[in-house]
Amino acid sequence: MIQFAHLTKQFGKFTxxxxxSFDVSPQAALALWGPNGAGKTTAIKCLLGLLKYSGHILVDTLDAKKQGKMVRRMLGYVPQELAFYADMSALDTALFYARLKSTSPQRAAEVLDQVGLAEHGDKPVGALSGGMKQRLALGLALLADPPILVLDEPTSNLDAAARDHFLHLLSDVKRAGKTVVFTSHRLEEIEALADNVLVMDQGRMLMTCAPGELPRRLGLRTQVKLRLPDGQLDSALTVLQAGGFTVSRNGVGVLVDVLASEKARPINALHDADIEVMDFEVQ
Amino acid sequence: MSSLSIIWTLAQKELRDALRNRWFVLYTVAFAALALAFSYLSLAGAGIAGFAGFGRTAASLINLVLLIIPLMALTIGAQSISSELERGTMSYLLAQPIGRVEVFLGKYLGLALSLLASLALGFGISGVVMVLSGSGAADPSAYITLVALAYLLSLAMLSVGFLISALTRKASVSVGIGLFLWLGFVFLGDLGMMGTSMAMKMPIGSLFAMSLTNPSQVFKMAAILNINATLDILGPAGVYAVHHYGQSLLAIFLATLALWAVVPAALAYARFANRGDL
Structure with a gap:
């Protein structure tokens, strides 16, 4: 469905x-994973024709460089930085983009309803919350019912509740049979949506893997802060160190270094040793 | 959707935005109010209705157009592309299934229509005053030509504004350059030309050719020729122009203004279309 072949993009001397090079199969969801500056957003902007590049990007049989308008007709795009006309209402915004995408005005109301913004249609976009704007962006991307959805860090600016809601919407879209390409550096997003992960760093592809393998393959680690009852700190430290964890004392609790996919392991270890964990926090 | 429908959709949005732009509204109101005041005072001072009344009103309107219309057109043109690049809305717009030519033409059409609306209001009010006073019947075709010349000037300045906008990324920079050019065209142009001609002892033909490099000067000469049929009041250069080009002078002015509208717009589009990174 989508084929990137030897894509190279330079800004001056910086590559x-x-x-x-990679392919995305029809109805598959591919996540581009990598730190800031890995080249994820640049690759997406090349697909959209916003940047000049060398190499080839094909969508079906269409060349994104030469047939950009036809390619963009097959794409729905949710940008990382939401840039709408702030004084336009949500419904007018949807109607404006519906006209540009040759869809019926009724479709504008439908997508607002689909993303839960029907009752906010009269509000200026500038007055919507971050989560609402993100849902509006998803609605606009779905206006023409394109076969491919392209999302750039879709939940990066959302709080936990809004992120959850948005991921639910995206899961529905994916189930409806869309091909999805998205960039992310959030593990839970990758696990919820992706069929495959392409890991990038410094503009290059490092590897591809299944979402479940990502923490282990990359050795992704995190720190879990555990709050423990008074008097059990020392025994907890002993248990965790015996279990092979790197652990340090931290105020009324301990700080444990774990693999990102094994955050519950120290809690289980303490539970097995009859040490109660009062609270925890992932750092 | 055809390209024309997309261009019209974008033009409607630009028109709506311009009518909400407080600077644009302020310029329009100022232009309309001053046009009304000048018309009323010119006709009242004429004492009698007729060509004298029309001539005075038209002369006042020429000065008013020279001052306000370039400012209005340069400012909105200068903001057209750079402000959207700065806010990131251009990048999102161009990620839609539309081409850059459609975006450019839609923006240009929308702003050109908003300038037309502004001019129509000012000249309309002035025209009504003249008709009510009885002097409007003196020379309606000269009045219509004056409106057309003012509109051509506004398009020329709009195109220059678009070119500035296409060459910059920040709206504040493009508006600053626009204001600087406005000062140059409207205030410093005459002085610069006089100084250059004196310092370089420029032949009269070269002085006339040099005046064509300023669209405001071209409008002024065309408008005076239109209401007076002679450029004597412009001094030796005016006499030279009438003597040398005769009947084709108005056509030369119209063609020059048209070139000022087309060439900067074409250059602006070329820059916008080839801007690789958004």
């Missing part, structure tokens, strides 16, 4: 994307 943002370096000889990137």
């Amino acid at each position: 943002a994307v370096d000889d990137l």
Whole structure:
């Protein structure tokens, strides 16, 4: 469905994307994973025709460089930085983009309803919350019912509740049979949506893997802060160190270094040793 | 959807935005109010209705157009592309299934229509005053030509504004350059030309050719020729122009203004279309 072949993008002497090649199958969800500056957003902007590049990007049989308008007709795009006309209402915004995408005005109301913004249609976009704007962006991307959805860090600016709601909406979209390409550096997002992960760093592809393998393959680690009852700190430290954890004392609790996919392991270890964990926090 | 429908959708949005832009509204109101005041005072001072009344009103309107219309057109043109680039809305717009030519033409059409609306209001009010006073019947075709010339000037300045906007990324920079150019065209142009001609002892033909490099000057000469049929009041350069080009002078002015409208717009589009990174 989508084919990137030897994509290279340079900004002056800086190479943002370096000889990137990969395919995305129809109805698959591919996550581009990597730290800031890895080249994820640049690759997406090349697909959208917003940047000039060398190499080829094909969508079906269409060349994104030469047939950009036809390619964009097959894409729905949710940007990382939401840039709408702030004084336009949500409904007018949807109607404006519906006209640009040759869809019926009724479709504008339908997508607002689909993303839960029907009752906010009269509000200026500038007055919507971050989560609402993100849902509006998803609604606009779905206006023409495109076969491919392209999302750039779709939940990066959302709080936990809004992120949850948005991921639910995206899961529905994916189930409806769309091909999804998205960039992310959030593990839970990758696990919830992706069929495959392409890991990038410094503009290059490092590897591809299944979402479940990502923490282990990359050795992704995190720190879990555990709050423990008074008097059990020392025994907890002993248990965790015996279990192979790197652990340190932290105020009324301990700080444990774990693999990102094994955050519950120290809690289980303490539970097995009859040490109660009063609270925890993932750092 | 055809390209024309997309262009019209974008033009409607630009028109709506312009009518909500407080600077644009302020310029329009100022232009309309001053046009009304000048018309009333010119006709009242004429004492009698007729060509004298029309001539005075038209002369006042020429000065008013020279001052306000370039400012209005340069400012909105200068903001057209750069402000959307700065806010990131251009990038999102171009991620839609539309081409850059459609975006450019839609923006240009929308702003050109908003300038037309502004001019129609000012000249309309002035025209009504003249008709009510009885002097409007003196020369309606000269009045219509004056409106057309003012509109051509506004398009020329709009195109220059678009070119500035396409060459910059920040709206504040493009508006600053626009204001600087406005000062140059409207206030410093005459002085610069006089100084250059004196310092370089420029032949009269070169002085006339040099005046064509300023769209405001071209409008002024065309408008005076239109109401007076002679450029004597512009001094030796005016006499030279009438003597040398005769009947084709108005056509030369119209063609020059048209070139000022087309060439900067074409250059602006070329820059916008080839801007690789958004």
